[in-house]
Amino acid sequence: MLKKLLFALALLATIKSYSQTAQRFFSKEKLTQTGVYYYPEHWPETQWERDIKNIAKLGFEYIHMSEFAWAFMEPEEGKYDFRWLDKVIDLAGKNNLKVVLCTPTPTPPAWLVTKHPEVFLQNNIYQPMEHLSRGNYSTSSDIYKEYTEKIVTQLAKRYGKDNRVMGWQLDNEPARDIDFSPAAQEKFREWLKKKYGTIDALNKAWGAAFWSNMYNNFDQVRIPNQRLLYGVSPHALLDSKRFSVEQLAASLDFQAQTLRRYISEKQWIMTNYMTIGNNVGYDPSRTKHLDFTSYTNYPAAGYNDNGSKSFRMGSMTPLTFSNDYHRSVKGVYGVMELQPGQVNWGPINPQPEPGAVHMWLWHTFAGGTSLNCTYRYRQPLYGSELYHYGIVGTDGVTPSRGGLEFAQYITEVNKLRKQYNAKKAAPQKYVARKTAILSTMDNLWDQDLQKQTTQWNPFEHLMKYLRIAKALGAPVDFVREDADFSNYKVLMVPAYQLVDQAIITKIQKFAENGGQVILTCRTGHKDKNGHLWEAKWAEPIYKLIGAEVQFFDLMMPNTEGKISMAGTEYNWNNWGDILKPFAGTESLAKYTNQFYAGQTAVTKVKQGKGTVTYIGVDTDTGDLEKAAVRKVYADAGIATEDYPAGINVEYRDGFWVAVNYTSQPFNLNLPANAKILVGEKVLPSPGVTVWTE
């Protein structure tokens, strides 16, 4: 009896936790659903039915609308018009298409900004933005918040219970450079008061004793403006960045909570973030009320001019990273915008290689996406995005090459759905190399504020370790400090400058319990305000890494640092921590030139049942780092692969997916029981192969 009760309770707990995760919105059997952005407001009403029918014919499963349509929803203040949207939603429903509706906040109507110019955000010369663009409002404006609440409420009341609407996107690619408007200044002071309580605490955190930067009270504080100032406190700058992204996150949370008052539990809420890089003005992990996040990506917009055709295919890293990053935020994720063809906004906008769009789609699938979508259905005939391809061309009906590649992908996904087997467990060899990368925006921003060498690239350092993990065939999650590390075999901690004792202890425990930890240069020398420790350099991590970080050195562009590791010589050029291992710690690599020749660059120490490796050096090629990381997996008995750069292989829901971003074909080494479902054993360039084992 007791057993039965316990079983029932456990079952209930599972159902409850399942129902709390975003997975509840998506049926696993469907794997992913593919949709397209449609702008009915750009086209005559007489064409809507034809367009919707053609969208359905190509196999799309939903349309995405209205993120820029405020002026159509509320042509005059308080006068709403949703008849046009009703009509398109009816047409979608009749053609078995679902709808993603968006809140139209990126584009305030002219009447609003004319009546209240104070809602504009201000740049670093204190100029307000103007009408005729988008994303031009201040996320700190209470007036904008009021108008937002009104329009979002109207939308929520009208469509919140409409079962043709599957979910909501908030705004569009929410991101902000620092806003210097009076509203933002006011909110910054409030934010600081809440964070620090007293002006003394603020002065201390900002290191304001330096250059007599002291404030007497919060009213004197302004958002630090780097354009006007020399040598601004990095602590103040870090806070202004934190404030800025938190304002943005709060404005998204406000929209989500407003929607939530009226919408059905079956409708989800998310937003579509731009590709992450250095110094971005958003942090997907800082919102609290969104069900999941999605990303937008345009792989071929004039990048990668290395003489190969990769300028037409993009590189593997952005999509691999975006998949792993966004999946890590809430467990499920979507890809809202994926380039359908040539774009218009790059410095040079080449045609994508035939097959590239198809490969990108499968690449987003490989990471586990629940939603795929593309910007946009029709190529525009007017407006700032002329020359931007759509799923159909300028005549509004003829599919572009990318459009046909979308259709092909959709057909293939439908085929795969039939093969889906809920009982199939993930392969042991894949699970056994599960890797977490600990990373926060704050750490990236902080490195960016004082790089110490023009050769340091915070985001690129992080990406290097992602690429190494992928070359070993490891599935990766990007985790934050509150994650449960015990789900992983390996924890990478790249250039993690800002630490406190709690995170050091947590990493130590993970190792002691059998985890493999890899820390890299620039880790642990600052507290969370970005102050150096009043201790030896990076001393709080000495016990963890079993070594002292004596000092660091930086190499000039035309000078090579040299290192020897396991009999192989390596060059290093960006950053070198010079280490002194304690007794019992192995020295895996040594500097062989410069005045510290003979000293250690890489250490490894046992911690309980696990190990901690410290890779103190950053190189352009990443060869040394890769060899050191490979050793960690090998020593721990974790079987790995050896994929070349540009080959990404992932597993999801019973399917293996390989993509090829190199300029040559790639011969996959498949087991005898592999059954190929899409593509061939030899991956073309670009190409995709999907198989089951």
Ligand code: GAL
């Ligand atoms: C995205 C944006 C879309 C559209 C697209 C053009 O960044 O979210 O609205 O402008 O770029 O490629």
